[in-house]
Amino acid sequence: MEKGEIELIKQVQGGNKMAFQQIMNKYGERVMSTAFHFTKNYQDAEDLYQDTFVKIYRNIGSFRFESEFFTWIYKILSNQVFSFYRKRKRITTVDPGESNYLWETIPADETDSADRETYRSSMREEIDRALKKLSPQQRVVFVLKHYEGKKIKDIAALLDCTEGTVKRYLFRATRKLQTLLVAA
Secondary structure (H helix, E strand, C coil): CCCCHHHHHHHHCCCCCHHHHHHHHHHHHHHHHHHHHHHCHHHHHHHHHHHHHHHHHHHHHHHHCCCCHHHHHHHHHHHHHHHHHHCCCCCCCCCCCCCCHHHHHCCCHHHHHHHHHHHHHHHHHHHHHHCCCCCHHHHHHHHHHHHHCCCCHHHHHHHCHHHHHHHHHHHHHHHHHHHHHCCC
């Protein structure tokens, strides 16, 4: 962690609201983007963004500088996502985006771009439908691993669980997605 960031966090811990605004400016876009990946709904993502920064502000005094600051923020956001799923008792689709790992694996064929786009669009819809059927834990782990590119150990740290638990959720999510996508 950089000295400037440590000083900024300490200022916020001391009650400096302008320093907190700097933290929001620095991390806000990443928080919003991640929230949108989980909800595929701008309004819901905004709610998660706001709830996350309220939690950060209220709990920044408990940040102990033992990890990267964004890891701590991401952990708060992940907990907010779980709460969101519990409150809504529904799972929404994930917007994989154009630079996503899953979509980059579909082979390109310049001779038939219209068919390829139709195929890619259809695959996105099938995967989104299948993702809706995962448990919130499985979905969060799957999205963090395959959409956000996080490592197993980083996901475990973010979710405050063991690597074995993350692997179990990932295995079950992958197996369930395979079953659902083969049947589709």
